[in-house]
Amino acid sequence: MSRFIVVAPGSSEAAALATEELARVLTVGTRVDALAGTTASDAALHPAIALPAAVEAIRAVGDDTLITPAREGSNRSFDHVSWNLAVAASTRAGVILAFDAEGASPQLLAEEIAAARSRAEAASASVVAVVLTGGAPDIDGDLPVFALPLSDEAAAHLRDCPRPTAVTPIAFQANLIERARADRKRIVLPEPDDDRVLRAAAQVLASGIADITFVGDADYVAKRAGELGLDLRAARVVSVDDPAYRERYAEEFARLRAKKGITLEQARDKVADVSYFGTMMVHMGDADGMVSGAAHTTAHTIVPSFQIIKTAPGVSVVSSIFLMAMKDRVWAFGDCAVNPNPTPEQLADIAVTSARTAAQFGVTPRVAMLSYSTGTSGSGPDVDAVVEATRLAREKAPELAIEGPIQFDAAVDAAVASKKLPGSEVAGKATVFIFPSLEAGNIGYKAVQRSAGAVAVGPVLQGLNKPVNDLSRGALVEDIVNTVALTAVQAQG
Numbered sequence: 001m002s003r004f005i006v007v008a009p010g011s012s013e014a015a016a017l018a019t020e021e022l023a024r025v026l027t028v029g030t031r032v033d034a035l036a037g038t039t040a041s042d043a044a045l046h047p048a049i050a051l052p053a054a055v056e057a058i059r060a061v062g063d064d065t066l067i068t069p070a071r072e073g074s075n076r077s078f079d080h081v082s083w084n085l086a087v088a089a090s091t092r093a094g095v096i097l098a099f100d101a102e103g104a105s106p107q108l109l110a111e112e113i114a115a116a117r118s119r120a121e122a123a124s125a126s127v128v129a130v131v132l133t134g135g136a137p138d139i140d141g142d143l144p145v146f147a148l149p150l151s152d153e154a155a156a157h158l159r160d161c162p163r164p165t166a167v168t169p170i171a172f173q174a175n176l177i178e179r180a181r182a183d184r185k186r187i188v189l190p191e192p193d194d195d196r197v198l199r200a201a202a203q204v205l206a207s208g209i210a211d212i213t214f215v216g217d218a219d220y221v222a223k224r225a226g227e228l229g230l231d232l233r234a235a236r237v238v239s240v241d242d243p244a245y246r247e248r249y250a251e252e253f254a255r256l257r258a259k260k261g262i263t264l265e266q267a268r269d270k271v272a273d274v275s276y277f278g279t280m281m282v283h284m285g286d287a288d289g290m291v292s293g294a295a296h297t298t299a300h301t302i303v304p305s306f307q308i309i310k311t312a313p314g315v316s317v318v319s320s321i322f323l324m325a326m327k328d329r330v331w332a333f334g335d336c337a338v339n340p341n342p343t344p345e346q347l348a349d350i351a352v353t354s355a356r357t358a359a360q361f362g363v364t365p366r367v368a369m370l371s372y373s374t375g376t377s378g379s380g381p382d383v384d385a386v387v388e389a390t391r392l393a394r395e396k397a398p399e400l401a402i403e404g405p406i407q408f409d410a411a412v413d414a415a416v417a418s419k420k421l422p423g424s425e426v427a428g429k430a431t432v433f434i435f436p437s438l439e440a441g442n443i444g445y446k447a448v449q450r451s452a453g454a455v456a457v458g459p460v461l462q463g464l465n466k467p468v469n470d471l472s473r474g475a476l477v478e479d480i481v482n483t484v485a486l487t488a489v490q491a492q493g
């Protein structure tokens with residue numbers, strides 16, 4: 001691994017000494033401050049804003065990085081240890097604990113190390129070594145303990161440490177934005193009359209996440225942007241009355257819906273609706289994806305996509321997943337937003353599509369087909385449906401790890417899994433959870449979101465030929481930015 005931060009719970013001097021020694025022996029490419037992109041005052045008073053800013057600044061420097069830890073005394077209310085651990089967790093930096101060993105007994109040091117390690121684990125940060133200054137008492141344990149100055153052996157050990165694997169919500173969001181930036185796509189937003197959409201678009205453009213096209217009135221967008229102090233000059237604004245688009249879109253929509261008896265005149269009226277117009281932009285290649293729903297119902301957003309974009313080859317049903325950013329990992333929950341009572345065939349499609357969507361966002365898919373039964377522990381029509389869906393899903397995608405029927409506890413808890421489904425490659429370590437109904441899925445994702453403090457990103461629509469995603473009408477600006485980013489990633493294929 002190549003990104004480190006020193007955390008010294010009791011001594012900023014020990015942190016400074018250890019950091020300088022690491023810089024000497026590891027010859028890392030760059031040093032960056034743990035408060036890069038923010039200040040100690042903002043970190044203390046506005047951590048929800050300051051931490052993402054620091055993580056973005058640190059990650060932008062690159063992987064081969066030594067993070068200079070924030071120090072105590074920067075601000076009276078600033079907890080520098082918690083900040084450094086949070087930075088480590090969200091930048092996937094290995095934590096090196098530093099202690100002044102002068103005059104300390106091995107027992108006392110062992111207790112201090114255990115307490116600091118427990119605190120790091122609670123923050124989802126990974127401790128890779130301990131460095132002692134002012135002495136080198138013999139301490140037993142599973143962590144390597146090194147004294148200053150660091151030996152060649154110590155340096156070699158640190159260079160070979162595996163990189164931490166925890167993915168915090170902030171890290172997930174940063175990954176999403178980095179991927180969107182890497183292959184910038186054109187996203188259409190058909191609701192510029194909503195200030196949240198304008199604010200989100202300004203952030204998207206400023207961060208280089210995507211190119212933005214509004215469907216609306218250019219004069220209104222310019223006027224309102226000025227009133228809100230937003231820079232939207234890089235955004236395109238297209239009117240539904242623009243003849244360069246409307247007639248072409250009407251002719252195509254009439255062709256697509258000819259079997260339904262739609263005339264050209266009816267098509268002209270239909271594409272004058274912003275949701276239909278935006279969807280036609282995606283269909284015709286004038287945009288790569290669409291995000292809507294801040295001011296419109298789910299049906300108003302997604303029905304046009306069913307009629308125009310339609311399902312991808314081999315997919316029988318459009319469905320959704322929520323990407324659940326947990327404390328230290330990301331799960332995918334489907335279908336929690338679209339299909340009320342899927343058939344076994346549809347449930348199998350949802351499972352396979354969800355696994356592929358999850359993989360697109362960096363989640364290694366291990367699919368749990370959820371039920372109130374694990375294996376043959378229960379019976380009934382609902383269990384039989386999941387059994388059949390599991391069989392069909394395995395048939396459709398034999399390369400995927402799929403288990404079902406399985407209860408949620410057996411899907412996530414290794415101890416329960418070892419008793420209920422020993423030897424399963426999914427039980428105890430599932431990452432993609434397929435609920436048997438919309439009722440169960442919606443209850444499930446909201447229960448986890450509210451009780452575990454998970455960040456629910458979505459719903460992410462899947463199964464369409466091109467990406468269209470729906471927003472909650474209560475969406476925050478941050479939700480819209482995230483949805484634009486994930487739509488851009490979907491558009492990358």
